Amino acid sequence: GEDVEQSLFLSVREGDSSVINCTYTDSSSTYLYWYKQEPGAGLQLLTYIFSNMDMKQDQRLTVLLNKKDKHLSLRIADTQTGDSAIYFCAEFTGGGNKLTFGTGTQLKVEL
Amino acid sequence: EAGVAQSPRYKIIEKRQSVAFWCNPISGHATLYWYQQILGQGPKLLIQFQNNGVVDDSQLPKDRFSAERLKGVDSTLKIQPAKLEDSAVYLCASSLGPGAPSADTQYFGPGTRLTVL
Numbered sequence: 001g002e003d004v005e006q007s008l009f010l011s012v013r014e015g016d017s018s019v020i021n022c023t024y025t026d027s028s029s030t031y032l033y034w035y036k037q038e039p040g041a042g043l044q045l046l047t048y049i050f051s052n053m054d055m056k057q058d059q060r061l062t063v064l065l066n067k068k069d070k071h072l073s074l075r076i077a078d079t080q081t082g083d084s085a086i087y088f089c090a091e092f093t094g095g096g097n098k099l100t101f102g103t104g105t106q107l108k109v110e111l
Numbered sequence: 112e113a114g115v116a117q118s119p120r121y122k123i124i125e126k127r128q129s130v131a132f133w134c135n136p137i138s139g140h141a142t143l144y145w146y147q148q149i150l151g152q153g154p155k156l157l158i159q160f161q162n163n164g165v166v167d168d169s170q171l172p173k174d175r176f177s178a179e180r181l182k183g184v185d186s187t188l189k190i191q192p193a194k195l196e197d198s199a200v201y202l203c204a205s206s207l208g209p210g211a212p213s214a215d216t217q218y219f220g221p222g223t224r225l226t227v228l
Contacts, residue, residue, distance in 0.1 A: 004153070031214045042115075042202055042219040043154070050214070088153050092214070098167065099144075099217060101153030 004091055004102035011108045018076040020105045022089035025070060029091040032065060033099070034074045037086045046074070046087075076107075084109045113137065115220035117203050123226045129191035132223045134203030136184065141208030142166070144217060145178055145188050148200040160186060161208055190225075198227045 003025045012018045024032070030051050035043040049056045049063045049072075056063045062075040072089055086104040093100070116135040124130050136143050142161050146154035157176065159167040163183040171178070175194070180186040190197055204217040 033216075035219075040221075040224075042117075042221045043204075045216060045218065048214055048216065090153075098156055098159070101155070103151075103153050 004089060004100055006087075006089060006102040006105045008103065009106050009108070011110060012079050014079060014081060014109055014111050016079055018074075018079045018083070018107055018109075020074045020076075020087050020089075020107065022072040022074075022102055023070055024072065024089075024091045024100075024102075026091055026093050026100070027067075027070065029093050031092040032063075032072050033090040033092065034061075034063065035088045035090065035101075037088065037104070039085075043088065079107075079109050081109045081111070083107060115203055115205055115218055117201075117220040117223055119223055120221065121224050121226075123228065124193055125228050126195055127192040129189065130193055130225060131187050131189045132201050132203075132225075134186045134188070134220060136186075136203070136205030137218055139207070140205035140218075141183075142206045142215070143180055143186050144204040144206075145186070146202040146204065148202055148222070150199070154202055157188070193225075193227045195227050198225060200224050 005023050033048040034046040037043050047058050060077045064073045086106050088101050088104045090099045090101045144159050145157045148154040157171045158178045160180040163180050178188045200222040202222045203220045206215045206217045
């Protein structure tokens with residue numbers, strides 16, 4: 001089955017690192033995505049990782065994938081107030097040809 | 112490159128009324144998606160088109176929701192009659208489709224926020 005879970009809320013201080021976690025259940029997922037949603041806006045693609053990789057780095061963003069545990073994380077280095085938003089992980093299952101989203105993690109960055 | 116366009120951005124209607132949303136995908140994208148995002152939840156797929164054909168509409172409440180993509184470009188999503196529980200943000204997304212070189216990444220529009228009173 002397909003089920004993607006995230007913790008609801010994370011609060012960090014500006015300049016610290018943020019780590020947002022996600023667990024999924026479909027072992028046939030081919031790609032895993034991270035999207036960012038600011039208030040009143042659509043979803044902005046941040047990054048994605050192919051299921052045969054275990055890490056991907058893109059500037060301040062680092063994605064770690066533990067396929068054995070079906071665990072995905074997004075690390076944001078040097079978190080800024082502009083990073084405050086809701087972050088969604090999503091799994092793409094090629095067999096079902098669909099994207100399944102988690103419930104979202106609200107990141108609050110405090111001064 | 113222009114992104115996915117949606118209109119209107121906001122709509123308030125009374126229950127039992129009808130409403131329509133419009134989406135213009137990124138140029139050249141064969142696949143178009145409509146999602147429903149209820150407050151506090153992640154987006155849920157309603158319907159997926161490839162060109163002007165329906166790929167997946169298994170989660171679309173067909174007694175009241177309909178969607179079309181007649182010429183394989185723009186799409187409209189209609190709700191008739193609306194219920195209170197239809198209050199949500201309706202997101203449109205598009206992707207290259209089967210010809211994508213690797214990940215068939217979906218790009219989202221700003222959404223239409225629907226309030227049903």
